[in-house]
Structure formats: C-alpha cells, structure tokens
Amino acid sequence: MKKLILIGGGHAHVEVLRQFGLQPPADVEITLVSPDRHTPYSGMLPGLIAGHYTFEQCHIDLQPLAAAAGARHLPANAQALNATQRVVTLSDGSKLDYDVASINVGSTPVVQGVEGAAQHAIMVKPVAGFLTHWATLIERVRAGSVTSIVVVGGGAAGVEMLLAMQHYFAKQTPRQSVEYGLVTDAPQLLAQHTSGVRAVLTRNLARKRVAVHCGLRVSRVEAQALIAMNAANIEQRIKGDAIVWVTGAAPPAWLSHCDLNLNDKKFININNNLQSTSHSAVFAVGDCATIAGAAYPKSGVYAVRQGPILSHNLRAALSGTVLQMYTPQPRALALISTGERHAIASWGPLALHGNWVWRWKDSIDRAFMARYCG
Ligand SMILES: Cc1cc2nc3c(=O)[nH]c(=O)nc-3n(C[C@H](O)[C@H](O)[C@H](O)COP(=O)(O)OP(=O)(O)OC[C@H]3O[C@@H](n4cnc5c(N)ncnc54)[C@H](O)[C@@H]3O)c2cc1C
Incomplete structure (x- = not known):
C-alpha cells in the first residue's frame, strides 16, 4: 500500500479529491492534512463580507470530499517537511511518512x-x-x-x-x-x-x-x-x-524550514510537471509554488487549472506512469467586485463593467462551488 499525503485544502487539492472520489486509486492510503474542515473559495470572500453570500455558499466542506476519495482528514497544520527522509511533521507533533506528498497551502x-x-x-x-x-x-x-x-x-x-x-x-x-x-x-x-x-x-x-x-x-x-x-x-x-x-502573496513561513528547493522569495520551485525541482516525490501547486522561470501571478485561477493535471500526476507518480505537463495560461480573466452587485471585468486590454458583470461572476463562482458541494 502506497502512502499519499495531501497538505492543504487549496483549490487544486479539492479537484484531486473530487477526481479520486470518482475513481479512487487502487492500493493507496490517502491522508489530507488541513487545519479546517471548510476551505474558503476566496473569489467569493468579498461577496461574503458584503453580505451577498453565506459562509456555506463560499466554503467547501472537505470532509465529504475526503470521505468519497477514501482519504482520512487530519485537522492540523503541517509545520515541517523533510523531503529527503519523506516525513511531514504536523502541528500536534505527530510525524507522517509518505511515498508521494503534495503541497497546496496557499500564501499569506x-x-x-x-x-x-x-x-x-x-x-x-x-x-x-x-x-x-x-x-x-x-x-x-x-x-x-x-x-x-x-x-x-x-x-x-x-x-x-x-x-x-x-x-x-x-x-x-x-x-x-x-x-x-x-x-x-x-x-x-x-x-x-x-x-x-x-x-x-x-x-x-x-x-x-x-x-x-x-x-x-x-x-x-x-x-x-x-x-x-x-x-x-x-x-x-x-x-x-x-x-x-x-x-x-508571501510564502507560508514553515516552507523555509523544509529541505525543498525554494526560489529567491521562498516559494517552492517546481517544474512543469508540478514537481519539486529538488525532490520528485513532492508536488506543489497554487500560491505556495512557482514554476522556475515562468512569470504568472499568484491567483486562484492558476491553482484551479493545475488541479486536473495534479490529479493525473499524483496517480502517475504512485503507479510509475507518465506525468502530464502544465503550462500557465498567458492571461487570465479577472472579475473585480465593487461592493454592491456590480463588477469590473479585466481581460487583457478590455475593461467592462456593470451589474451584468457581477451576475456573470456570480454564475461562474456558483458553478465552481457546485462542483465540490453537490
Ligand atoms: C480577498 C481576496 C479575493 C481574491 N479573489 C480572487 C479571485 O477572484 N480570483 C482569483 O483567481 N484569485 C483571487 N484571490 C487570490 C486567491 O486567494 C489565491 O490565489 C488562491 O486562494 C490560492 O489558492 P491555493 O489553492 O494556492 O491556496 P488556498 O486557496 O489559500 O488554500 C490553502 C489551503 O491550505 C490550508 N493550509 C494553509 N496552511 C496549511 C498548513 N501549514 N498545513 C495544512 N494546510 C494548510 C488552508 O487552510 C487552505 O485550506 C483572492 C485573494 C483574496 C485575499
């Protein structure tokens, strides 16, 4: 039985859990380490603060997702990772060993x-x-x-x-x-x-x-x-x-205490397979990682796009098959809300705004949440 540890309940890991729920990998013990049962979808956070959404509407409940994927959820923070010995240390002092680990812990x-x-x-x-x-x-x-x-x-x-x-x-x-x-x-x-x-x-x-x-x-x-x-x-x-x-975005402080290769800003250096450039059994995605040499912003849309590739690559790494490549999209649509039910769309040189942009953003956000809260 191989051991997979998912550290963090970020945007890419929820997709991994969803896909593993549809087709659980054989002979793999999966552990999800995340301090909270409910992980926020930050695209809807301003809407929660403005009073347009409830807590439930913009948080993904990790427990049913983990259960469907056959994963156990440990409510803790990772606070150290020794990638050479393949051991993660949690905030309660316990240590977990792994065959493959994946880090999606966001930024501060x-x-x-x-x-x-x-x-x-x-x-x-x-x-x-x-x-x-x-x-x-x-x-x-x-x-x-x-x-x-x-x-x-x-x-x-x-x-x-x-x-x-x-x-x-x-x-x-x-x-x-x-x-x-x-x-x-x-x-x-x-x-x-x-x-x-x-x-x-x-x-x-x-x-x-x-x-x-x-x-x-x-x-x-x-x-x-x-x-x-x-x-x-x-x-x-x-x-x-x-x-x-x-x-x-700044990297979580605990990454500095890992033996993973980090870039000059202390984010985890990864390659296009989303693997640590120093330790191939560690994958890292979302805000906490940067593809060496690629320039793209720290934004949730990139973590979302990495999810399906990460899901494939974790299975591949566990079974010894071929990994897929991820290439960040050259530009991303940003929908910026302005308090009331009004938003601005920013796409390359385009700037559109109106209540209809908010309704568009609302439907995209709700569709995203529906994938994980069905
Ligand atoms: C107000 C606001 C609005 C935003 N709006 C947008 C937007 O509209 N579109 C967009 O693309 N981006 C947006 N962003 C940026 C977006 O929040 C981040 O880019 C995105 O959340 C990064 O996703 P992630 O998957 O890397 O991590 P996160 O979504 O931050 O998830 C990290 C997860 O890891 C867990 N975690 C953290 N530390 C540990 C640890 N030590 N051990 C275990 N688990 C841990 C956390 O609890 C969390 O569940 C917004 C940011 C803010 C602040």
Whole structure:
C-alpha cells in the first residue's frame, strides 16, 4: 500500500479529491492534512463580507470530499517537511511518512517585517482567522468604537475587500459614520491591470469617498494608526481604528524550514510537471509554488487549472506512469467586485463593467462551488 499525503485544502487539492472520489486509486492510503474542515473559495470572500453570500455558499466542506476519495482528514497544520527522509511533521507533533506528498497551502499577505503589523493589523489570510476578526469588527462598528477603516494593499483583492466592507456597513449600520482609506506602496492602484480598469475603479472609489493613498510604504502599525513614508521619505500618519492587511502573496513561513528547493522569495520551485525541482516525490501547486522561470501571478485561477493535471500526476507518480505537463495560461480573466452587485471585468486590454458583470461572476463562482458541494 502506497502512502499519499495531501497538505492543504487549496483549490487544486479539492479537484484531486473530487477526481479520486470518482475513481479512487487502487492500493493507496490517502491522508489530507488541513487545519479546517471548510476551505474558503476566496473569489467569493468579498461577496461574503458584503453580505451577498453565506459562509456555506463560499466554503467547501472537505470532509465529504475526503470521505468519497477514501482519504482520512487530519485537522492540523503541517509545520515541517523533510523531503529527503519523506516525513511531514504536523502541528500536534505527530510525524507522517509518505511515498508521494503534495503541497497546496496557499500564501499569506506580505508583511515584510513592518513593525506592529502582526500585532495590530487584521490579516486577510488565513481566511478563518480573518472571519473571526470580521465578526469582532462588526460589533466594534455597531458600538461606535470604530469610525475609520484602512486597507493596506492596492491590488484587486484589497480594493474588493474595502468596497465589500463599506457596502456591508452602509447597509447594516447606516447610522454609524465610518471613513475608509486605502494605502499602497505602488504608484497606482491595480498595477497588474490596464488603465481602463483603473479608471473605472478610481471613479468608483472617489464616488464612495474612499481616501486613496498611492506611493506610501507603511513602516509601522499602531493600535489606531499607521505610519507610512512617501517617495521623498516624508512620514505620514493615517488614522485607522481598524487596519486590514490585504497585500500581495508571501510564502507560508514553515516552507523555509523544509529541505525543498525554494526560489529567491521562498516559494517552492517546481517544474512543469508540478514537481519539486529538488525532490520528485513532492508536488506543489497554487500560491505556495512557482514554476522556475515562468512569470504568472499568484491567483486562484492558476491553482484551479493545475488541479486536473495534479490529479493525473499524483496517480502517475504512485503507479510509475507518465506525468502530464502544465503550462500557465498567458492571461487570465479577472472579475473585480465593487461592493454592491456590480463588477469590473479585466481581460487583457478590455475593461467592462456593470451589474451584468457581477451576475456573470456570480454564475461562474456558483458553478465552481457546485462542483465540490453537490
Ligand atoms: C480577498 C481576496 C479575493 C481574491 N479573489 C480572487 C479571485 O477572484 N480570483 C482569483 O483567481 N484569485 C483571487 N484571490 C487570490 C486567491 O486567494 C489565491 O490565489 C488562491 O486562494 C490560492 O489558492 P491555493 O489553492 O494556492 O491556496 P488556498 O486557496 O489559500 O488554500 C490553502 C489551503 O491550505 C490550508 N493550509 C494553509 N496552511 C496549511 C498548513 N501549514 N498545513 C495544512 N494546510 C494548510 C488552508 O487552510 C487552505 O485550506 C483572492 C485573494 C483574496 C485575499
């Protein structure tokens, strides 16, 4: 009996579990290591915060998926991996040996040693932790103890989360006045998108009176403010009773303690077969891994596309047959929600927006969830 360990319940692993459920591999003991029973679908997270979706609508229950695939679910975090000895150490101290391991543990927001950020800011990931803070934030706004919210991060996720929170509070606590700010060290918002997308969003943010601060690098976070420097090294203090951290993707810290080959940013180096470049019995996908030499963003759509190839390759690695190649798509459609049931589509040079784009995004997201929650 061969042993397969799936570390993390990310977008690719849910597809592996689904496919193994349809056709379980013979003579393989499968273990899924994931701290939570419900794994979030981040594309719908802004919709959950805005109040458009329930928790269940945007979380995949791993337990039935694992059960159908004949896998046991261990509710723990992996915290070390010795790929030379083929042993994974879990947060409860237990050790698991394997023949093949696959890592799909996502990423965390970039903090880069900003003083006070870990203590005072609310991190968007892990999502389970964020949702606990969100419940507290709702109470604090209701009680009037939060009158300003600042999001750090000027990518699509940061803008979506800010507008989603604003939409929620405008509907649910209309008598409480809250000011909103967005801070990014980039010279402009949504650096990865075209000027057309930026123009639509900038108008949207201006109409909703969001104070946008570009080109400001946060150096310190305090209990009710952040301190940031502009390009001329002049310090600014921005008030924020709640500071929400939605910066780009950084690798989970524990990967640095593994003996896997990592790139300069400490993501796992993989080849086009989705295998570690140093240890062929380890596969890694999604945000936590990067194909050496390929440039593509840390975005869920890539993890989703890797799922079917990973599923094939894990079977192949266990049975000694031929692996498939994965090539990242040159561009991906981004559907960026703006709080209310309205969204912007960004596809290469195209920028389209309207309530119909939100309905389109909603149907894509619901179809994705239906695959795993049937
Ligand atoms: C607000 C927001 C909105 C976004 N919207 C979009 C979007 O619309 N489209 C898009 O393409 N991307 C979007 N993204 C980016 C997207 O979240 C990531 O690119 C995507 O989640 C990466 O998927 P993944 O499969 O690598 O990992 P994740 O989906 O992050 O899954 C990782 C899993 O691993 C588990 N895990 C973590 N650490 C461990 C550990 N040590 N041991 C075991 N298990 C562990 C976690 O609990 C989780 O279940 C958004 C991000 C944010 C923050």
